[in-house]
Structure formats: structure tokens, C-alpha cells
Amino acid sequence: MFGEFNIPINIDKDSLNISIKKNDKGFDYIRELPNDKIEKLILTENAKILINPVEPLNTPKELTSLLLIEFNKSISIQPGIRKTIFITFPIEIGIFLSKKKDFELFDVFSLSKQKFTLYGDPGVGVVCKYWKSDVFLTLPDINPLYEGFIELKIYNPGTSWINVHKALFKAEGMKIFFDDQNVCMKAKMKVTDDDTAETEFIDSPYEKDMKKAVDIFNAKKLSVSTSKTIMLEGI
Amino acid sequence: MILNKVLFGNMTLSKLFFMLCLIIFWIIIAKVITLYLRKNFKKKLNKDHLEIIIKVVYYLIVVITIIWSLSLMGIKLSGLLVAGGFAGIVIGFASQSIIGNLVSGIFLMIERPMKIGNAVSIDGTTGIVEDIKIISTTIRTWDGFHIRIPNDKIFTTSITNYVSNVVRRFGYTVGIRYEDDADKAISIINQIIEDEPFALKNPAPLIFVDNLGDNSVNIAVKMWSPISEWYNLKNKMLWIIKKTLEENGIEIAFPQRVLWIGDQSIKEKILQN
Numbered sequence: 001m002f003g004e005f006n007i008p009i010n011i012d013k014d015s016l017n018i019s020i021k022k023n024d025k026g027f028d029y030i031r032e033l034p035n036d037k038i039e040k041l042i043l044t045e046n047a048k049i050l051i052n053p054v055e056p057l058n059t060p061k062e063l064t065s066l067l068l069i070e071f072n073k074s075i076s077i078q079p080g081i082r083k084t085i086f087i088t089f090p091i092e093i094g095i096f097l098s099k100k101k102d103f104e105l106f107d108v109f110s111l112s113k114q115k116f117t118l119y120g121d122p123g124v125g126v127v128c129k130y131w132k133s134d135v136f137l138t139l140p141d142i143n144p145l146y147e148g149f150i151e152l153k154i155y156n157p158g159t160s161w162i163n164v165h166k167a168l169f170k171a172e173g174m175k176i177f178f179d180d181q182n183v184c185m186k187a188k189m190k191v192t193d194d195d196t197a198e199t200e201f202i203d204s205p206y207e208k209d210m211k212k213a214v215d216i217f218n219a220k221k222l223s224v225s226t227s228k229t230i231m232l233e234g235i
Numbered sequence: 236m237i238l239n240k241v242l243f244g245n246m247t248l249s250k251l252f253f254m255l256c257l258i259i260f261w262i263i264i265a266k267v268i269t270l271y272l273r274k275n276f277k278k279k280l281n282k283d284h285l286e287i288i289i290k291v292v293y294y295l296i297v298v299i300t301i302i303w304s305l306s307l308m309g310i311k312l313s314g315l316l317v318a319g320g321f322a323g324i325v326i327g328f329a330s331q332s333i334i335g336n337l338v339s340g341i342f343l344m345i346e347r348p349m350k351i352g353n354a355v356s357i358d359g360t361t362g363i364v365e366d367i368k369i370i371s372t373t374i375r376t377w378d379g380f381h382i383r384i385p386n387d388k389i390f391t392t393s394i395t396n397y398v399s400n401v402v403r404r405f406g407y408t409v410g411i412r413y414e415d416d417a418d419k420a421i422s423i424i425n426q427i428i429e430d431e432p433f434a435l436k437n438p439a440p441l442i443f444v445d446n447l448g449d450n451s452v453n454i455a456v457k458m459w460s461p462i463s464e465w466y467n468l469k470n471k472m473l474w475i476i477k478k479t480l481e482e483n484g485i486e487i488a489f490p491q492r493v494l495w496i497g498d499q500s501i502k503e504k505i506l507q508n
Contacts, residue, residue, distance in 0.1 A: 060432050063461055114432035116461060122400050122438065127461045130436045 001145070002178050002213075004050050007042075011051075014145055016111060018095070020049065031095070031107055038107065042097070050103045053148060053183045054094035054216040055171045057129050058108045065171040066229070068119050068128035069150075071135050075164045077156040077191065085154065086136040087167070088147045090114075090129075091183055094216055103214060112146050119168055120233035128168065148176065148183030151206055156191045162235070164191065169199055170229040176213035177205035184210070197231045245309050254304045261300035265293045284344050287369050332387070333370065339390035340369040348394045356395040357384055397462075402435060404459045405469045409476060410451030415485045417444050417452050423483055424476055428458050433468050435459040451488030 001013055007027055011018040017032040026043040057065060069087055077083065090112035096103035117130035134140070140149050156162050167189055177184055186202040205212070240248050269289045276285055327334075344367070349355050353364050355374070362376035372389055374382045397403065411420050421442045428434045428442075438459045445455035456476065460468045477487055 061464075063463065115429075115436050116432060117436035118402050118438060118459065122402050122459070125401065127401050127435075 002051050002053060002180075002183075002211075004048055006048055009049070014111065014143075016093075016145065018051075029107070031109065033109060033111065036109065040107070042106075044097075048098040049106070050096040050098070050214065052094050052096065052213040053091045053144070053176050053178050054108060054213060055174045055176070056090040056092045056110065056112070056131070057171045058092055058094075058216065059110045060114055063116065064127045064129060066119065066126060066128040067169045067171065067174075068117055068130055068166055069169070070130070070132045070166045071164070072132060073135055075135060075154070077154055077162050077164065079156055079159050079161060082153055082155045085152050086138065086140050087133040087150050087152055088131070088140060088142060089133070089150055089185065090131050091144065091146060091148050093145070094214065096214060105216060108216070119231075125233065142182065144178065144181065144183045148178075148185065149206075151184065151186045153186075153188040154191065155188065158191065158193060160194075162191045162194060164189070164197070164235050166235060167197075167199055168229050168231045169201065173201040173228070174215070175201050175203045176215075177210035178213055179207070179210045182206070182210075183213075191235065195232075195234050197235045199229045199231065250308050254308050257304045257307070258297075258300055261296060265296035265300075268296070269293050280344055284340075284367075284369055288341070332385070335387040336370045336385050339386040340367075340371075343367065343372075343386055343390060344369075349396050349399075353399070354397040356397070357389055358392040360384065401462055402438075402459050403462055403465050404438070404457055405465055406441075406455060406457035407473050407476070408445060409454045409456055409480070410448060410488045411454065411480065412486050412488045413452060415452070417454060419483070420454060420480055420485050423479055423485070424454070424456055427472070427475055427479055428456075431468070431472065433460050433464040434472070435461070450490045 001011055007020045008022050009018070009020050015034050017030075019028075019030045019032075020042070021028045021030075023041075026041060026045075027047075029040040029042055031038050056067060067089065069089060071087065075085065090110065092108055092110040092112075094105055095107040097106045112131075115130040117128055118125040119128045120126060136149075142149055152167065154164065167187075169187065175185055184206040186204055186206060187199060188202060189197055189199045191197045237248060242248060242251060269292060272289050272292065273285065276288075280288070349364050349367070351364050351367060354362070355364055357372075357374065360374050360376065360382050362374040362380075362382070365373040365375045365381065369386075371383050371385050374384060376382060409420070409424070411417065421444075424442050425440070428440045434440060435458070440456070440458040442454065442456050445453045447453070458468075458472070480487065
């Protein structure tokens with residue numbers, strides 16, 4: 001269901017219904033989820049909408065730019081090796097309205113479970129969006145309306161075994177790609193010692209035919225500082 | 236020589252010229268110091284407060300320079316000092332509290348136990364910090380009143396800053412009936428907290444039987460929330476817990492007294508009637 005569409009349009013998929021109907025002056029926009037319904041009026045003669053997966057940090061409220069993914073089982077990594085695993089991440093869906101050659105965010109919502117957590121202790125920690133993921137060694141089977149996958153390359157350059165339980169990512173660096181079947185990102189994690197690591201997204205698709213999603217932080221005209229995230233409060 | 240021409244007393248034109256040069260030199264030094272202060276404390280201090288501090292430093296240097304140069308020129312300041320000392324005592328007594336507030340204000344700006352916009356409690360006054368001035372601090376209470384508190388009072392009392400950390404904990408005591416299953420109630424409450432996005436996953440919530448009260452089994456419920464959300468969440472969660480427990484057949488206990496009548500036959504007669 002991701003892509004560019006002409007309006008009016010009606011999309012009914014899983015528990016999501018998006019309806020844009022013509023009225024006298026423009027269009028009525030109705031978006032329905034099981035526990036959420038919003039209605040808006042679009043005053044235009046002619047426009048296009050873009051439906052894209054976006055960074056999972058906008059709903060229910062934009063409190064943080066960090067996403068913490070906790071693994072359902074810990075990963076022990078031998079010193080000096082690189083391994084690739086797959087984990088999932090929650091999807092948020094952005095509805096964009098066309099603006100000349102550009103698109104502007106109009107609505108954002110999520111069908112995934114929403115939860116926040118604290119990374120670190122209450123004195124010095126940071127609030128993060130929380131997601132618990134299985135760890136896969138092959139490409140996971142996902143529903144792209146709910147979740148995407150991250151191909152995560154973990155590197156342990158040290159001299160001792162390291163256990164990793166979670167990964168922290170910064171929204172500014174998220175590079176989401178999608179096709180009809182999948183939503184994905186690529187990232188790498190360099191473990192620097194027992195308790196610290198560095199994560200970073202890679203700006204490349206998992207498969208070359210995948211399209212790049214609109215970067216919502218750029219769409220909101222927010223400045224991007226750095227794409228690297230340093231995990232200092234445990235891994 | 237024109238430079239040796241006596242103007243008055245021992246004051247010659249050369250001495251006057253030297254005095255003026257000395258004052259100009261120290262004014263330049265004072266300017267350099269104020270530039271240094273402005274550059275280095277621009278981000279650390281509020282702009283208004285920084286300007287006040289800069290002015291105080293600048294005029295202090297100028298006044299000291301003038302007094303110093305007058306004494307170098309042989310102008311006796313003893314009379315001035317006596318008068319000044321007496322005036323200083325009078326002014327000192329009169330402005331004791333103002334100076335106290337001023338000094339406290341400067342220390343508060345350096346220590347920064349609170350910022351504008353923080354929710355705080357100071358000496359029994361709770362509200363949002365509206366402004367921190369050099370002499371006083373203004374608090375807007377939850378009812379919308381503006382309260383001005385002198386800085387020396389703030390400096391010597393305890394300040395509770397509710398928003399200095401990014402998260403905070405709150406809790407309830409939920410009293411259920413003795414015949415209800417406390418394990419089931421704990422499981423239900425746990426699920427409610429798990430389903431609420433703003434109730435943090437970590438630090439984990441605490442739900443346990445806290446005590447066996449006179450009328451109820453009291454379950455303590457404690458959860459953490461982002462600081463911007465805790466108040467709304469606190470107002471919302473208790474009612475959700477109450478409704479969900481009742482939907483699952485668990486009642487919130489109310490005060491009750493069970494009476495046992497000594498003679499059982501009398502009790503049976505009462506029941507039959």
C-alpha cells in the first residue's frame with residue numbers, strides 16, 4: 001500500500017481504513033484505526049498523496065529521537081568477528097500531500113504497539129521509543145504495515161566475548177527503504193567494550209529495487225547533527 | 236613650562252594629565268574585562284542577569300580607579316572616607332536585605348537549582364518558575380497566582396525541582412476485597428501498565444501486595460513516566476485500573492464491619508424473621 005496515489009482514494013487493509021472523498025470545496029480525509037479515528041478537510045482542486053513508512057518516533061507523541069530495540073535473547077559475539085543478524089522495528093505510516101515537486105507530512109499513525117522506556121538510570125538516562133524484537137539469522141517474515149526489519153552487522157573488535165541485549169538508534173540517521181513486501185533498514189553496530197557500543201545506519205537498500213522512504217526529519221526541516229549513536233549505558 | 240603650572244593646591248597640569256591617563260587606562264581594562272565576561276558567560280547566564288553583573292564589575296573598577304588616582308594626586312580622602320563610612324553604615328543597614336537578595340540571586344544563577352519553566356516547590360509554594368531575577372524569583376502557582384519570592388529566602392530553603400530528571404515515578408494504593416484474588420488483580424494491573432505507551436518499560440513498574448488493611452488487601456502500584464506525561468498519566472491510570480478490575484469481578488473495597496452475635500440461636504431467629 002506504500003507509494004504515490006491520486007485522490008480521491010479508499011484504502012482498506014487489515015484494521016486500517018483511509019478514505020479521501022471529494023466534496024464541494026475539496027476533499028474529506030478520514031483515517032480509522034481500531035481505537036483512533038481522525039477526520040480532516042483538504043482544500044484543494046487536485047493533489048496527490050504519498051504513503052510511506054516513516055521513522056517510528058512520531059506517535060503517540062514525539063518525545064524522543066531515539067529508538068531502543070531490545071533483543072528477546074542475548075547475542076554473544078566472539079572477539080574479532082563480524083556477523084549479520086536481522087531484527088525487527090516498528091513502522092509508522094506517514095501520509096504526505098503533494099506540494100509542487102515536494103511532499104509535506106499531513107498525517108502519521110501506527111498500527112504497532114507503542115511503548116517508551118528509559119535508557120540509563122533516572123538521573124542521567126534518556127527517554128527512548130521501545131521495541132522488543134526476535135533475533136533472526138535469515139530474512140524474517142513480516143507484515144510491512146506493522147513492522148520492518150533491520151539488517152544489523154555487529155562487529156566485536158575487542159579481545160573478549162561480548163553479550164549484546166539491545167541496540168539504540170538515532171532517528172536522524174534512519175534510512176528506510178521499502179517495496180511491496182518489505183520495509184527495511186541497514187545498520188551496523190561496533191561494540192567498543194563490555195558496556196558500550198556505537199550504532200549507525202547505512203544509506204543503502206537491502207535489495208536494489210527498493211524505494212527510499214521520505215525522511216520525516218528532513219520533511220519537518222529539522223537539522224541533522226550526526227547519524228551515529230553512542231551507547232554508554234549498557235548494551 | 237605649562238605642564239608644571241599649578242591649577243589648585245599641589246595639582247599641576249602634568250598631574251591632572253597623568254590622572255586622566257590612569258583613569259582612561261583602567262576604563263579600557265574594565266571594558267576588556269566586560270567583553271571577556273560577556274563572551275564567556277553568554278550561554279551560562281540569563282542575558283539580563285549577565286548585563287547587571289557586567290555593569291557592577293565595570294562601575295566597581297571605575298570607582299576604585301577614581302579613588303585610587305585621587306589619592307595618588309595627593310587629594311586627601313580621609314574626610315570623604317569618614318563621611319562615606321558613616322553613609323555606608325546607614326546605607327548598609329537600610330539595604331541589608333537588598334544586598335542579601337542580590338548576593339543570593341548571583342549564587343542561584345551560578346548554582347542553577349532550577350530553570351525558567353521548571354515545576355518546583357519552594358518553601359510550600361508549588362508552581363512553575365516564571366522568572367529568576369537578580370533580587371527575586373516569580374512562581375506561577377497551579378491556580379494561576381504569581382508569587383514573588385525574595386532570593387535570599389530561596390537560597391536558604393529547600394527547593395524541590397519536579398522536572399530536573401527526564402522521568403519520574405508515581406503510584407497508587409489499590410484496596411481490593413479480601414475474597415478477591417490478589418494475584419489476578421496484580422496480573423490485570425500489570426497488563427494495563429504494559430499496554431500504556433507512556434508507562435515506561437524500564438525502570439520496570441512495581442505492583443505488589445503492600446499490606447493487609449482493616450478493610451482491604453492493599454496493592455501498591457508504582458510506575459515511571461516521562462516527565463512531560465506523568466501528570467496526565469497519573470490522572471488517567473487510576474480510573475482505568477478501577478474499571479478494568481471491576482470488569483474482571485474484582486471490587487474496590489470500602490470500609491465495612493462484620494458483626495458476630497454471640498448467641499447463635501438468636502442470630503438464626505433474626506435471620507428467620
